[in-house]
Amino acid sequence: MAARNISRFWEWGRKIICVGRNYADHAKELKNAIPTEPVLFLKPPSAYVREGSPILVPLYSSNLHHEVELGVVIGKGGTAIPQSAAMEHVAGYALCLDMTARDIQDECKSKGLPWTLAKAFNTSCPVSDFIPKDRIPDPGNVKLWLKVNDQLRQTGCTSQMIFSVPYLISYISEFISLEEGDLILTGTPKGVSAVQEHDELQAGIEDVVAMNFKVERH
Numbered sequence: 217m218a219a220r221n222i223s224r225f226w227e228w229g230r231k232i233i234c235v236g237r238n239y240a241d242h243a244k245e246l247k248n249a250i251p252t253e254p255v256l257f258l259k260p261p262s263a264y265v266r267e268g269s270p271i272l273v274p275l276y277s278s279n280l281h282h283e284v285e286l287g288v289v290i291g292k293g294g295t296a297i298p299q300s301a302a303m304e305h306v307a308g309y310a311l312c313l314d315m316t317a318r319d320i321q322d323e324c325k326s327k328g329l330p331w332t333l334a335k336a337f338n339t340s341c342p343v344s345d346f347i348p349k350d351r352i353p354d355p356g357n358v359k360l361w362l363k364v365n366d367q368l369r370q371t372g373c374t375s376q377m378i379f380s381v382p383y384l385i386s387y388i389s390e391f392i393s394l395e396e397g398d399l400i401l402t403g404t405p406k407g408v409s410a411v412q413e414h415d416e417l418q419a420g421i422e423d424v425v426a427m428n429f430k431v432e433r434h
């Protein structure tokens with residue numbers, strides 16, 4: 217059997233672990249409390265979508281939001297990884313969108329229900345090409361941006377994150393063992409907003425990667 221290539225991690229069927237409210241400015245814009253511990257949720261591998269295929273608005277949502285995020289690709293699995301060793305488990309990075317059906321999320325929040333249908337639907341995780349680890353020497357200083365139809369909506373730097381990449385790897389792996397090919401979405405900065413059918417999303421990491429996606433309805 218041919219060896220699997222980590223640079224196509226989205227084909228491996230591994231888990232996507234998402235961190236929410238990791239930027240104080242975004243927590244504030246949605247009137248959420250600033251967390252004292254990471255807020256975690258999951259997306260299935262069927263959430264992945266790559267450039268060339270559209271982001272699909274779920275039939276049940278009329279308020280689909282973009283969230284641009286740094287993704288961390290795990291290269292070596294582990295459980296209860298100490299912070300001091302966390303970066304040894306990173307193979308590289310990807311630029312990611314955590315597409316969110318905000319109306320459904322609000323409804324789930326008000327009923328105390330899980331966010332699954334708001335966060336984990338097909339095409340809810342657009343990803344860029346794999347970014348090898350050496351292209352991002354410091355994951356704590358990565359500048360992210362996102363435009364909708366050429367209008368800048370989100371900018372942020374991972375230096376604003378409440379919980380750093382090594383802290384998140386250590387924290388998550390205490391409860392959920394990490395495996396090679398897993399992806400961690402590290403949360404979004406402020407500026408999230410609604411997208412409509414036919415919109416064009418452009419997003420990037422300054423000097424490293426850029427990607428484009430079209431929004432369509434089912």
Ligand SMILES: CC(=O)CC(=O)C(=O)O
Pocket residue numbers: 234235236237238239242246283314316402403404
């Ligand atoms: C409120 C959220 O949707 C949390 C989230 O995903 C984030 O990135 O923050």
Ligand SMILES: [Mg+2]
Pocket residue numbers: 234235236283285314403404
């Ligand atoms: Mg998010």
